[in-house]
Amino acid sequence: METQRKSSGDDGGGERGLLHSWKGYSYSVTPEKLLLPRPVIQVALGSRHGVLLVEGGQVYSLGELPWKQSQAPDVQKPTLESALSGQRVVAVAAGSFHSGAVTEDGGVHMWGDNGAGQCGLSGLSCVPNPTPVALLDTVISPPQTVPVLELACGEKHTLALSVQREVWAWGSGCQLGLSASSFPVWKPQKVEHLAGRYVLQVACGASHSLALVRCLGPQDVHRPPVDKCGQCNQLLYTMTDKEDHVIISDSHYCPLGVELTEDESSLEPPAPIPGLKSSPSEPILSSHTSTLDSAPSGADPTSDPSTSQVSEKDEASLANVTFLDSNSDALAQFKGGSEVMVGVRSSPYPDEQAVKDYLKKLSDNTQAETKMAAGGLHSLLPGGISSSTPTTLNNLVASCASAVGERVASTYEALSLKKMMNYLPSGVSKTGASDNTAERVCQEDPMQTKKSSSTGDIREEEAESLRRRLSLPGLLSQGRYAVHLLSSSYALLLSPRLLRKVGRPKMRAVALTPLGGAVPEEQEVLPSLQTEVWSWGHGEHGQLGHGDNLARLQPLCIKSLNNKEVVRLAAGAHHCLALTAQSQVFSWGSNNSGQLGHMESPSTVPRLAKLSEGIRVWDVSAGERHTLLLADGDCIQPIIYYSGQQVKEEEEEESNAMQEGRQDGGEEEREGGYTQQPVLLPFCMNLGYVSSVFAGGRRCVALSDKNVMGFIASLHELASAERKFYCRLCNIKSQIVRPLLEMETLSSVLGQVALGLLQVLAGQFSLLCHLTGQHATSLTGNLRRGREVKNLLILEHTGIFLDSYHNYCSVVGNFQVMGGFQALTKPSLDFFGKSPELLQKLSECSEENPTMADLLVTLFYLPSRHLQEYGRLLLKLATCFEVCSSDYQKLQNSCSKFESLVLQLKRKRKEAEYTFHFWKSFPGKMTDSLRKPHRRLICESSNKALTLQNAGRFSVNWFILFNDALVHAQFSTHHIFPLATLWVEPIPEEDTGLYGLKVITPEETFTLLASSSMEKAKWLRSLNQAVEQALSGAGQDTASLGSGQKSEPPISRTASYTFYKEGRFKEATYEGRWLTGKPNGRGVLKWPDGRIYTGTFKNGLEDGFGEFVAPSKTPNKNDCYHGHWKDGKMHGLGTYRYASGEVYDGSFQDGMRHGHGMLRSGKLNTSSPSVFIGQWLQDKKTGYGVFDDITKGEKYMGMWQDNLRQGTGVVVTQFGLYYEGAFKDNKMMGTGILLSEDDTTYEGEFSDDWTLSGKGVLTMANGDYLEGSFSGEWGSGLKVTGSYFKPHLFDSDKEKTRSVKLGCLCVRADDKWQAVFEECWSQLGCEAPGRGDSQKAWENIAVALTTSLRHIQDSPEVLSRSHSRTLESLEVIPQHAGPITMERYHAIRLYLIKACDTPLHPLGRLLEALVAVYRMTYVGVGANRRLLPQAVNEIKSYLNCIFQIIRFLFQDLPEEGGVIPEPTTNIQDKKELDTTDAPPESPKPSRVVSSSALLLPVLLPRLYPPLFTLYALDKEREDDVYWECVLRLNKQPDLALLAFLGVQQKFWPVNIPDSLEKQQVISSTKDACFASAVETLQQISTTFTPSDKLQVIQLTFEEITNEVQTLLKQDFLWSMDDLFPVFLYVVLRARIRNLGSEVSLIEDLMDPCVQHGEHGIMFTTLKACYYQIQHEKIT
Helix, strand or coil: CCCCCCCCCCCCCCCCEEEEEEEEECCCCCCEEECCCCCCCEEEEEEEEEEECCCCEEEEEEEEECCEEECCCCCCCEEHHHHCCCCCCCEECCCCCEEEEEEEEEEEEEEECCCCCCCCCCCEEEEEEEEEEEEECCCCCCCCEEECCCCCCCCCCCEEECCCCCEEECCCCHHCCCCCCCCCEEEEEHHHHHCEEEEEEEEECCCEEEEEEEEECHHHHHCCCCCCCCCCCEEEEEEEEECEEEEEECCCCHHHHCCCCCCCCCCCCCCCCCCCCCCCCCCCCCCCCCCEECHHCCCCCCCCCCHHHCCHHHHHHCCCCCCCCCCCCCCCCCCCCCCCCCCCCCCCCCCHHHHHHHHHHHHHHCCCCCCCCCCCCCCCCCCCCCCCCCCCHHHHHHHHHHHHHHHCCHHHHCCCCCCCCCCCEEEEEEEHHHHCCCCCCCCCCCCHHHHHHCCCCHHHHHHHHHHHCCCCCCCCCCCCCCCEEEECCCCCCCCHHHHCCCCCCCEEECCCCCCCCCHHHHHHHHCCCEEEEEEEECCCCCCCCCCCCCCCCEEEEHHHCCCCCCEEECCCEEEEEEEEECEEEEEEECCCCCCCCCCCCCCCEEEEECCCCCCCEEEEECCEEEEEEEEEEECEEEEEEEEEECHHHHHHHHHHHHHCHHHHHHHHHHHHCCCCCCCCCCCHHHCCCCEEEEEEEEEEEEEEEEEHHHHHHHHHHHHHHHHHHHHHHHHHHHHHHHHHHHHHCHHHHCCCCHHHHHHHHHHHHHHHHHHHHHHHHCCCCCHCCCCCHHHHHHHHHHHHHHHHHHHHHHHHHHHCCHHHHHHHHHHHHHCCCCCCHHHHHHHHCCCCCCHHHHHHHHCCCCCHHHHHHHHHHHHHHHHCCCCHHHHHHHHHHHHHCCCHHHHHHHHHHHHHHHHHHHHHHHHHHHHHHHHCCCCCCEEECCCEEEECCCCCCCCEEEEEEECEEEEEECCCCCEEHHHHHHHEEECCCCCCEEEEEEECCCCCEEEEEEEHHHHHHHHHHHHHHHHHHHHHHCCCCCCCCCCCCCCCCCCCCEEECCCCCCCCCCCCCCEEEEEEEEEEEEEECCCCCCCCEEEEEEEEEEEEEEEEEECCCCCCCCEEEEEEEECEEEEEEEECCCCCCEEEEEEEEECCCCCCCEEEEEECCCCCCEEEEEECCCCCEEEEEEECCCCCCCEEEEEEEEEEEEEEEEEEECCCCCEEEECHHHCEEEEEEEEEECCCEEEEEEECCEEEEEEEECCCCCCCCCEEEEEEEEECCCEEEEEEEEECCCCHHHCCCCCCCCCCCCCCCCHHCCCHHHHHHHCCCCCCCCCCCCHHHHHHHHHHHHHHHHHHHHCCCCEEEEHHHHHHHHHHCCCCCCCCCHHHHHHHHHHHHHCCCCCHHHHHHHHHHHHHHHHHHCCCCCHHHHHHHHCCCCCCHHHHHHHHHHHHCCCCCCCCCCEEEEHHHHHHHHEEEEHHHCCCCCCCEEECCCHHHHHHHHHHHHHHHHHHHHHHHHHHHHHHHHHHHHHCCCCCCHHHHHHHHCCHHHCCCEEEEEECCEEEEECCCCCCCCHHHHHHHHHHHCCCCCCHHHHHHHHHHHHHHHHHHHHHCCCCCHHHHHHHHHHHHHHHHCCCCCHHHHHHHHHHCCCCHHHHCCCHHEEEEEHHHHHHHHHCCCC
């Protein structure tokens, strides 16, 4: 045993976690050192035992352990808790007689006394060994165990803090915070009252509980705001309108948290009581009536006030409550008082009689001076408490206000008993027991009241509250309304009069603390400083801190600790400690041994422990009657303070014996004496570097480390420096920044700009201060547990610190540049007086008699000095490690970052000072416009070092270079050139002999002459560097000019600029790429009138692809252009959407519509009233075009001039009218032909639309005709002078009717759409078709593809994969020179198919345009059968024109009808290749080149629908006859039909090959013979090109031949007589609906070279079948 106990002076083994233990504080005490095999991490002390956690997670117990079966002989010897072996414990806790441990995975183990269920295990009175206890969350199913972070143990209860930051409790007593009906609570339960809050720490006293909770910050904003109390459903915030003020109260207090009040006859909010009011403004007394302390404990009402102080015991006994069942009202008895008030009535309020009695009782007591103490309401008068004898009224007022709480904080006129305007209190009511609580009003001597106010220093608090409340905008009204604010801690009646009497300098309110949102998100990594302390449980010693001695069943926030930045809590048996980030200690609760560290009373509210200045506490612990404080002293080594009872060794046993029986300390307990305030323990310097202190029972423990390699000392020094710095920053904030900001004269002294800057500066200062506090807290935490480099936030998150300091110093510099510190001199002198000792002390200024401005500058630059400290301390830490270790690297890196920032900030400070002095000397007029906060001076030419070339003799030219602009100041004017758009070039000296610099800006170019080459070099370097900095965005950090590196800013750059000179761009702002003074590349140009151009620029003008929006006269409608530009004008393809709803899509030239384009007009494009597609010339329709007037139902196809129809043209209408002929001035005028639907025809003269005028011939449908002069409009009665003829009257030959030849008076096919082809040619680089260089054309194609591709990649639509593959294959230029062989011919064909597949290729674009115009012409009204010949001719014309382009590209391609020699070996391959796209012909040694073979496969499928519709309309009558016949004949079965058609019997199929066996053909068989041939022929409708259709016919013939051959089982040659009937049968059975149209289409578009071959004969056979079927007569 002796070896275990050494005096702490000895050097024991081990270097970390050394444990020292002692009792009391007398000089004779020497701590014992307890040796353990491993470093101790944490200690927890109970009344007589302790638990130790050592490294590695093992747990030892020591002291008296009565729950163990065999008690160890030596109680001081630690015993290992073997039940926990194998578990890694991370935290331990000890209650009075039980212990707990938390394992790594969040499991809880408990052992010790379990009499009150505090171990969470039912059925056991004590638990000898650690036993697991599960926290089950039953809300979720299946229930899950909740992992735990830490435990806290009291005398009869245990609290656990879960990983989800929720509090769980078990054991007995109201200190659990559970709404339990019976105790003990064996199973851990969640404390619902704290649910949804983020709890940081829990602590337990003997019979009370504490929780440290993070304030609801921005991360909790998503929770809906609660406006009603969850427990009692009352409003949390109330607003009451009074006659001349408003009461706003947020101090609702839930009655469930105050179950133990003296009188609780009602839980409902007061409501007006009918019959009680005598005047509208009279207050209503609720039944929460105070027991007046004029008669406390039954004392004589007239007894001397000073004797009737209520002792703690009596006060506790007042809390004696009889509980009835929950829904009846509680019945409260007042001890010693003769009357008992019963509140169980229908109305929860006193009746009139009760009020009268009450008033009478008050007036009897006129002499008793009623002053309110701890639990009550303080009448705080401006300028001290009035001691004139208060009247009955005063008493009534006071007690009313306290009784009814903030509900009736009315003004005194409202009492309508007496106007008392000479008496102006500000009622301060403690909310600890608010509106639902009856308040005790104690009598005390008046001075005592002032001293012992329930809210600490009332004056200070009042100002604090005033400040906090005033910063809510608009609450304090100026007029006759005073605002009655009941703040969180007390009610304060603010009337304008009262405010004026406060007697401080005039203040404005400023919120300085960065609450919630002001803290940047990233700082989540740092510990929170915005905390609240919640307490609950027994309160007989005031240990709940609410200013009373009542118990609380539910957690309640201690409002007076809000905004105090509490970071750690400790609870002794009956007292509590709260440690703040500013290293102060608040204490409250029992103080019978001086354990609170101060002797003030009452001790029911938190007060600061008395410590001499400069002592910064950073760890606290509380025992039974004593407190331990670990603090920073003058040296780095921590010091320990003790506060509380002295323990004498020999007395220890007897006091222990008495401990069981005692209630409240008797005198004999105090013989050992106790401290009046914390005393320094003399031996603490011998303990080494103490990292944490623990107190419990009577014992104290400190854990210390030895200073190995200086590492521990350096860590302590870092943390200590940070704490000291934080305290200084807080002092500066509260004593200097805030008072300055609150001065009312400030805005007039500083002016708007500087005031704004000062507010930003204060905000940044506040943020920096907050960050420092968070960092200090985190460093302190690291000292307490861990002490490792990896936990240092300053290494992991260096960026946060660097940014904060950087931003802060920038703001200080800005304020300095604007002369803010000079302007602050006068207000500061007013405020700090002529002797600025405070400033001098806080700013550590060493000068003799500094000026106020210098002091302020030094003060505000103070934080930047702390950066050096960071660098120094990090370096010091680094020296403790091996150079190669990663820790060393980390520390070294961070250190160098801080050091470089120090240099940078020094430089910035110099720049700010340099700039400030410059402004002082600068002529005043210009200063105002040029002086900007962020602007810093780099150099200026006041010494005539730089002049303007060719300047006048008397002109003054002064050049000033700032970090964002070059200013050219002249005698009275100045010009600013932003650096981002400034280019500087040195002019070579040999040319001129002058030292010149050429300066280029977007709108001016000038030459500057320097006085020497040195000056020239200096200015060139300065300008270039400044431009470089301005471009890199580091405009704030102009590099000092000394740095020698030379860097030229790029010629091409991105910048923004607003033009100011006259011209097209005047006042427009351009943002985008530049090249030496000109916009070049992508950019956006915005004019002030709303015009915007977005796109590419070249040489200062819009060029390339761009988008232009211009506002029009109609509001909210814009003109919008999307397309190509050249030299600042629309040029090339584009789409222009007019505000009127018209859309033009096509070519532009010089900003006008020119070339081929389509104009759709009308509100919606889908239903646009008219569409024009065709040629434009200088913004007018000129040339060939199609105009579709949808509203009239007419379509015009013809020539235009100057937007009018002029020349030949065709008009068709939706009613089937057809006109072709001459137009003049937009009218049908001249010769024309008009046909109506029924073939009535007029040929002759016209004078207007559909108006006949002059000679003509009118032919009827039946062939009769009129000849003569006509006049009148068609369809509305014609006047005719002429002769009537009826031919064929006797002639039976009807065929000779005079048919009108159409198509002579319309535009020739080759004259149509010339603009479309011209555009394609020009894209290929030819001025006219066929004139140009084909090599150049191929290059143009490649360029067009790549630019379009790049443009598409910029746009959001994604290309399909097949499309992008097509584009990639097209980028390769095919071989286009050399003789054409079959292989090359196929390659060309495949290339064309691909090229026509994408509109990005000129050919594809041409094809797309042709398809558009073709559809435009022949769809809708244009689907008129009379247009068929024109439609067919148009396709043929397309083929010719495109073929011409292809022959230009592939120069060696033979012309139409030319021949390619074909290698005979290649026939088979070719056939396979050809089957899809080209018409295969019978093998022959050559191939004829034709445009249709090459191009129809590409073109026709796209044009097929409109074309085939025209064929169907044209052949309608014939097809109807044919179809009727087909339907009739198809009713016959196969054999009958074969017989009818005269097919020779030998060709009749005998049986049909069926799936299983051959089936006999019998007389009823239908649709079975020649079925495969029929199926083949039906495919003719699914093909597009004539060659494909002919291929189908050929295959049909082959199928017939195959079938006949199998029938005859021999080779066979057809004769036409045999073949025709069989084929006729197949055609009939194929039932092709529009066979006539198919036949005509093939005939019209067949390749001429095929007509006489095999295909030609087969086609003739099909045609013959068609005519045969039409004329078939069934016999």
